[in-house]
Amino acid sequence: MKIYKLSIAVLFLSGSVFYAQDTKQDTVKNEKKIEGVVIQGSTSKKTETAILLDQKKAVIQKQAIGAEEISRKGISNVEQGLTKITGITTVEGRGLFVRGLEERYNYLLINGLGSPSNNPFQKIIALKQFPTDVVGKLNIYKTFNSNLYGDFAGATFDIETLTLDKAFSKIEFSVGINTLSTFRDNFKIAEGASGFDGYLGLNSKNRRLPNEVRDFRPSNYNFTAQESLNSFKDSWNVDNVKSLPNTSIGFTTAQKIKTGETGNLAFLFSLNQASKYSYRNGDNNLFRNNGPVIEANNILNKKSYEYETESSVLLGLGYKNKGTNVNLNAIYLQNSSNIIDDYDGFKLGMVNDRRFFRTNQQDISKFLDLQLTASQKLGERHLFKAGASYVMNNYSQPDRKIFELTYPNDFSNALISYGGNNLVRQYLDVDGKFYGSAYGEYSVFLGNKGERRDYPIQLSVGYNGFSDVRQNSYRFIFGNPGNNNQSSFINIDKPQTSFNNAVLNNQFHYGEGSDSYSYLSNIYQFVNAGYLNFDYKPTDSWDILIGGRFENDMRIIRFHRNADSKITNLTPNKNYFLPSLSIKKALNDRNNLRLSLSKTITRPVLIETMPIEYINPDNTSILGNSQIQNSENYNVDLKWEYFPSNKEMFAVNLFAKRIDKAIERGLKSSASAGGIIFTFLNAKKADLAGVELEGILSLGRISESLEKFTLGVNTTFMYSNVERSEAQLELEKPEGFTNDQLRKRGLQGASPYVINADLKYEYKNASNFSKTFSLVYNVSGSKILTVGGAGLDHYYERPFHQLDFVHQNQINKNWNIKFGVQNILNTKYRVELGDNGYLPLQQEGLTAINNFYNGITFNATVGYTF
Secondary structure, three states: OOEEEEEEOOEEOOOEOOOEEEEEEOOOOOOOOOOEEEEEEOOOOOOHHHHHHHHHHOOOOEEEEEHHHHHHOOOOEHHHHHOOOOOEEOOOOOOOEEOOEOHHHEEEEEOOEEOOOOOOOOOOOOHHHOEHHHEEEEEEEOOOOOOOOOEOOOEEEEEEEOEEOOOEEEEEEEEEEEOOOOOOOOEEEEOOOOOHHHHOOHHHHHHOOOHHHHOOOOOOOEOOHHHHHHOOOOOOOEEEEOOOOEEEEEEEEEEEEEEOOOEEEEEEEEEEEEEEEEEEEEEEOEEEEEOOEEEEEEEEEEEEEEEEEEEEEEEEEEEEEOOEEEEEEEEEEEEEEEEEEEEEEEOOOOOOOOEEEEEEEEEEEEEEEEEEEEEEEEOOOEEEEEEEEEEEEEEEEEEEEEEEEEOOOOOOOEEEEOOOOOEEEEEEEEEEEEEEEEEEEEEEEEOOOOOOOOOOEEEEEEEEEEEEEEEEEEEEEEEEEOOOOOEEEEOOOOOHHHHHHHHHOOOEEEEEOOOOOOOEEEEEEEEEEEEEEEEEOOOOOEEEEEEEEEEEEEEEEEEEOOOOOOEEEEOOEEEEEEEEEEEEEEOOOOEEEEEEEEEEEEOOOHHHHOOOEEEOOOOEEEEOOOOOOOEEEEEEEEEEEEEEEOOEEEEEEEEEEEEEOOEEEEEEEOOOOOOEEEEEEEOOEEEEEEEEEEEEEEHHHOOHHHOOEEEEEEEEEEEEEEEOOHHHHHHHOOOOOOHHHOOOOOOOOOOOEEEEEEEEEEEEOOOOOEEEEEEEEEEEOOEEEEEOOOOOOOEEEOOOOEEEEEEEEEOOOOEEEEEEEEOOOOOOEEEEEOOOOOOOEOOOOOOEEEEEOOOOEEEEEEEEEO
């Protein structure tokens, strides 16, 4: 029996648009007598039920979170949303950890197209900048398939932009109050950052390199007195303000126009703007090997004031007509952080010299992604898909100003000495000169359906790849002493006038101190891959997916070594064959068994390969390693899934990985007196094994009085072990120790456990509008943040317990309100020196590296849809 369905589907920009199509499908097996036509409306693909069904049917391990769950949990950005998935966590904006693996092991797609990072310190774009107002679904692939990029060990994230059920317009306003940061008196913010230009991030134009040196190779240029006064547009002054509540406003509209009898043209526009104040106060300590003991290198208190603004714009156009689907997207993201950091204490072991130093910086990133995707279906057996994107992105820290002096008794009359690096301006620019990504795929469906839902064989052949060209510039301008008295008194918050007078009195002048050659480097990366997928379904209960991917990875790093005019070219070029196998066996309608095997690679984060030493005011620095190599990963997963109902599931997943040349962050001593360098090295190999447990349970199973409650829990427990490389052995072992005396340790960044939990209460009012209350909890175990060196134990990031409450109330078809409380437990964030070093700690009990509170945030959102 054949039943014809008329499906009314949804607007899906960068995936689909409003459309109507006829599809043939056998819905009743072994029925020969009944014939008819059923009119059926499509269910939304973004509901939690639909997403759970999609997870159940997929052959590879795929999880997702849709717009409905995003809204219910009060999720405001993509990063928050992904942490609600099994085994995924984040702490302090350092990206996402999947199965305890750091962000370098993940990869990002936007509508199936590759996306570069807009921050050299992160592998993927800072996803907190991506508002969920423009997200239809977040897909997370935890097992590899050959049509995904080979850069895969933790997960690949694919952001599908907004999926809509109908045309609408919506405006939303949010306000948040933090118990630690909001309404704080004397909140410090850079002069000019608190106005309208600062709100839009436009104040960065005043922080650019002066014209005298901007387009020239550094040549130790000395600025005249007038140039020192007039060429630097940004002030050293800071304003003391009362910090305001955090706010955000967003507007989204989606419209459609019918074209012809079966075609539809869709339009989407979304605009979002947000601002946030953050204050933190805590320790900022470092330790070093000093002969027979480990002693404090720095003991500092750090107060941090951050004013952050975010902007996003999405423009989408889509056309669909029967088997034709064409979509055009433009995505713009901008983040501007104005940061004042005040340090108080001693550094470099100089315990009798209490210092005060301040950093005044702006981090600004701009990201524009233009995308064109298309698909064409020819009959029922042939499908063509293609897409391309062009990305313009830039990250900079313009005019990062640092001054230092002896700790004053009177901050309005503090003595500063010029020279000796007491007055420094830094300029970091990572310019994405070009990024292009593309894919193309042809699929053919073979065999006969018979009474089954799908063709038994699908053969796909395709290409995807990207080109990424970056130019990195890192320059310094110093306050050089003059011929007259080289010190003066300043007001810490208003030093500009005193500095101007000192320049006029020839007490100091500005001069560039950048090296003439090593200030500039270029990194080119070209990845091109062809792949073949063979999906065989011998019966409705079996699905076997075999894939093979051939990927070429060519990287060119061009740079100068310090004071060397000769260009150094590093050109690692390697071919990888990356096979994959995924098998799904549906034991019955409610149980699945899955097996996945694959080989993948991991590419380093940009800062890990950049041939520069990024310098901080506390005498720490980050040193890239241009010799770093890609990791090669061997992955195996075995998973059982049970779906007792369309809203419930339980799963147990056993996984293991061998990571050859695993990339790790470690410590080494600086050549400069007392400095500490964070650098990156390849381990020889790392082994990981773990189990993931996941459950979504309706508590109505326990008691009818609990039928409106749903409990979701997912946990990951993992073991890891590293075999060190020769370079790591040299760094880690203290003098007099042998390699065999070094203790076993886990993989840097790998957490022994991750726990996510979600308790939801949902009911509908008399008008059938939903109201939900949710408690969401997350924690991960202690993990190595930085591998220790020269006898020091490792730096550990301790567990951070996050508990949030969210209430959503759909009052009527127009009005929606949300109320949330984030970080209810207000746990202290802690990074500590481990207590298992090879040498005794001089000051027992002093192990804090960094610690601070974030405060509790109360947030209210009002939305109006029309």
